[in-house]
Amino acid sequence: MITREDVEELAGLARLRLGAAEAERLRGELQSILAYVEKLQALDTTGVEPMTHAVPLDCPLREDAAAPSLSADEALAAAPARVDDFFVVPRIIEK
C-alpha cells in the first residue's frame, strides 16, 4: 500500500516538486506497478548470483597522462547563472 506520505517522502528524496493532483495520480500508478513487480518474489533465487553487468568487465586503467579538456569558458557556457569561473547557486551557508 502506497500512501500519500510515501509519495511525499519519495518526492523529497528524488528532489521533485509535485502538484497535489500529480502526487495523487503517481500514488495510484506506483501502487499498480509495484503490485505487478511483486511477481518476482514468487521466484526462488536462493544462491543465485546477482548480475551487475551484461559482459565480464575487468576495470581497465588508463595511463595517468595529462590530456586536453574543456576550457573553463566552454564548461561554463551553458550555466544558468555564472560569476567569473564559478557556477552560481542559491545561498547555502548563512553569514
Add this chain to the structure above:
Amino acid sequence: MSLHYLPAARQAELVRRREVSARELAEAHLGRIAALDGDLGTYLHVDADGARARANEIDRAVARRDDVGSLGGVPVALKDIFVTRAVPTTAGSRILDGWRPPYDATVVARLRQAGAVILGKLNMDEFAMGSSNENSAFRPCKNPWDRARVPGGSSGGSAASVAAGLAAASLGTDTGGSVRQPASLSGVVGVKPTYGRVSRYGVIAFASSLDQVGPLGRTVEDAALLLEVIAGHDPLDATSIPAIVPRYRDDVARGADGLGGLVVGLPREYFVPGMDAEVERAVRAAVAGLETLGARVREIALPHTEYAVACYYLVATAEASSNLARYDGVRYGLRRGDAGALADMYAETRGAGFGAEVKRRIMLGTYVLRSGYYDAYYRKAQQVRTLIKRDFERAFAEVDVVATPVSPTPAFRLGEKTGDPLAMYLADIFTISAPLAGLPAMSVPCGFTAAGLPIGLQLIGRTLDEPTLFRVAGAYEAANEWTTRRPCP
C-alpha cells in the same frame, strides 16, 4: 532520379563515383524534410546550415580524389540523445531545452570521420522512456504508414525519418527495445548490438547496465554499414569491449549462399494467446522462410520470460533515478526557483523540467533503491536477470539464433495507451530479455497487416555474434521484398 529512397550504401557509391554530389543528396533530404516533416514530426532540430557546409566539404574532397569514407556524403540523422557539439541536444526533455553541448559523442565523431552529413536531431520519448514517442516534450511523431498511429519508441523519430526517406539512415538507442520496436512498427531494419559493442561516451544515460547504441536503415546492408562505422573500443567508455569489428556487410552478402547448417530456435514462451493474429502469422511465415533457405528450426524454452518485464522495470528505473540526479539546474539546462533555498531550486527545476513518464520512473527507481528495500527489489531483480541470461545460455548450446516477434501488435493509435502506463510496459515483453542478457538482437521487416502496417521479425544472437544476425537477415531480405515497400512517394 529520386534520391531519397536509395539505400545509404548506394548513395555513398554515387558520391564516390561523382555521379551525384553530397550537396545534391543533402538538398534532396532537406527539401523533403521541409515538405513532409511539419506533419510527420520526426525531427526536433534540423541543422540545414551544418549539413550544407559538410556536404560542400565532402564534394571538395571528392573533387581532389580524396578518400571520403564509407559514408562519404550520406545524409544521416541522430536521435536527440546523442550529444552534438554546438547543435541543440534535448533528449526530448524540457529540462535540456536550448542546451548546446561543448563536445561530440564518440559515435557522432565516428560518423563524421566516415564522411556522413548530419541532417539533424530526431524526435524521441523523453530520456528514451517510452514505446510510442508520445512522451516527447516537444511534438508528437507520426507513423508514416498511417499518420493516426505511433511510430514506436523511444527512437520513434529515428525509425519514422528513415522509413519516410527524410534520412538515409539513423542512429537510435535501445535499453528495453527502443531501436527494435520502432523499427518493427515503422517498417525499417534496426539493430541493438551486444552490450559494450558501441561506445556510449556522449550518449545521454538512461539505464547504464542496459543502454546500447544501434543503427536503423531501410536495408540490412545499410544497418551493417553504419554498425561497422560506430562499433569498436573507445577508451572514453570503460564498458566498451576491446574486440575487433568484423566487416558486417560481408555477412549480409554471405546470406545469399543460404542458411545451410544454421539452427534457429523458436521460444514457445513468445507465442502466447493475446498476440495479434496477423503478427503471429507473419512471424511464423518468416520462420518457415528461414527453413526454406536451409535453416533447421527447433522449439526452445526460455522459461523466465514472464519475469522479464518486472525485472526490467526495477533495474531500469533504479538506474534512471540515479542517472537523472545530474539534472539539477546548476551546470546546464533549465533552472527554476532561484529565489528559494538550494533544495527548493532543485525540486522546482526538476518538477518543471521533467514530464510525467520520467517522474513516474524516477519515483519508482527511488522507491526501489530506498534504504531497506534494496535487497527486496534491485538485488532480487539482478538475480532474476542472471536466470534470464542462463535461459539464453542453455538455448544457445542448441541453436545459433533465436527468432521471435518484436512487438505483440502492429503500430497502435496515438493516444490509445497513454492512460495506462503498465499496459504500455507489458507490450515490451519480447524486446526486454535481450538487453537484460546483454545479447545482440535486431528487427527485420517480415510483412504487413491487411491494413498496410509493417511487422518485424526479431533475431537474437550470442554475445558479439552480430555476424550471424546479419547473415540471417541478409538471406531473409534477399528472398523477400518487404524492405522495398515505401510508405509515401
